[in-house]
Amino acid sequence: MGAAVLAVSLLLGACGDAAPATPAPAVLVVAGRQVDFVAELSAGFVEGVQRVPGVGHRAVGPDIVDNASELRTIQDYLPGERGSITLFTFAPELFADSLGRAATAGTPVVALHSVPAAGSGVQLYVGNDNRTLGSELGQAMASRLPADTEGLVVIGSPHPGVTVLDDRVTGVREALQRLRPAVTVIGPFDTKQAPGANKQAWRTLQEANPGALAFIGVGGADAHSLALLRDTTTRRVDAGFGTDPYALELTAAGEMVLLSTEPYLQGLLAGAIQARCAKEGRELPAGWLPSPGVLIDRAGAPAIIERQKTPEARSAWFAPLADEILGDLDDRLRPLDDAR
CATH class of the missing domain: 3.40.50.2300 (Response regulator)
Structure with missing residues (x-):
């Protein structure tokens, strides 16, 4: 069985049960779409969702960092009728009440890059140590x-x-x-x-x-x-x-x-997990999925420079690692309380 097929197979078991006729789109809500690493998160998220045929995607949020505007944006997605949510914010505490309401409504939410605040009801976090x-x-x-x-x-x-x-x-x-x-x-x-x-x-x-x-x-x-x-x-x-x-x-x-911090990989992982669970009508896995970073020194910089030149080069670079992580999801998940 190929790595990508294995990753999808194992990921199915991490989600829950009962596929909907039309899967809801996967929605990414971000702070500051013009921030470079947020753009990387978003590009990775799109690739992750596109790994799952039949699931649409949408990215919303203010162009510049504006916590209040992002909070207003997410209100339309809390009931889940417009899709499940992956959220990146600089102010997790500000979103705790809104995400708690989303959890009560049964809307799947993934916290991305920033540790979710206590009381948010978020069960899955994808981010670095x-x-x-x-x-x-x-x-x-x-x-x-x-x-x-x-x-x-x-x-x-x-x-x-x-x-x-x-x-x-x-x-x-x-x-x-x-x-x-x-x-x-x-x-x-x-x-x-x-x-x-x-x-x-x-x-x-x-x-x-x-x-x-x-x-x-x-x-x-x-x-x-x-x-x-x-x-x-x-x-x-x-x-x-x-x-x-x-x-x-x-x-x-x-x-x-x-x-x-490899934000492209973080977005890819969150998008793939969210899309697969949306398509299969399954619950998100629970816990913290640590996403690795990479130290870049004089010796390693030329390879990273080449990687960052084109979307195709970046996608090819991360594909094997993403397959490996998604294929070993259950063993990689850690308690959410350990996230830092």
Whole structure:
């Protein structure tokens, strides 16, 4: 049996029972469709749904990050008549009451990329172990600093207080403090989400800390700004999350280190699970499906740059891993309470 067929076969057993005559569409509700990693989540979601013939898909949400607008958007989908829901939001607590009503109505909901808030009634979460990813990035940065180095490492976050980003900060900080105890880690400082404000925030932090050993951003906008702010006189190695093209080029040159949360894969997994369960009329599996990330250094950057050049290259890259995860779903699911 082929990998894709095996993945579909095993996925059927993870859902529930009784196929509807016309499956409801799979709906993705997102915050900020113009945000780069949200676009990756959305593209992966479409591919995941398209793995299941006969199930339609729809993506809705504000163009720019606007929690209130996203909350208004989701209200039309809570009863489930317009399809099951996969939700990515920067503010899970804000959506807890609405998602609780969706759960009461029997509407299947998948939380994507951000851990669902207590009381939301969401039973399935697809996302990273963000503390572990932060630790991996912190270890990579520590390896670039001599053991007896003293000085500052500055951490920034576009959304302090957002659980997944705070967990990345914790992972980075713990790794640096463990491996380079003479280094002082400060932050996270609020670096803002909007591109212009984010770049200005990092410029201000760099002007205030001209001798810093490194600047590390835990949001996607941060890596882009840190890349743009470098010039020919910059000698330190900075770090961030994501696959921003400018940051990738600098990573290939050995001037940055990146950690990709692989949002395309997350969207693909959520879309495939949601579509299959919609088609078969089955309940969603329950728990946390951890989605792996990848550390990108000088050696690995060229392959990621090629992967990101076309939708076809990206799809081919992720297909075997998606088949493997979907084919081993029951064994990979962890308790939702463990999600971080």
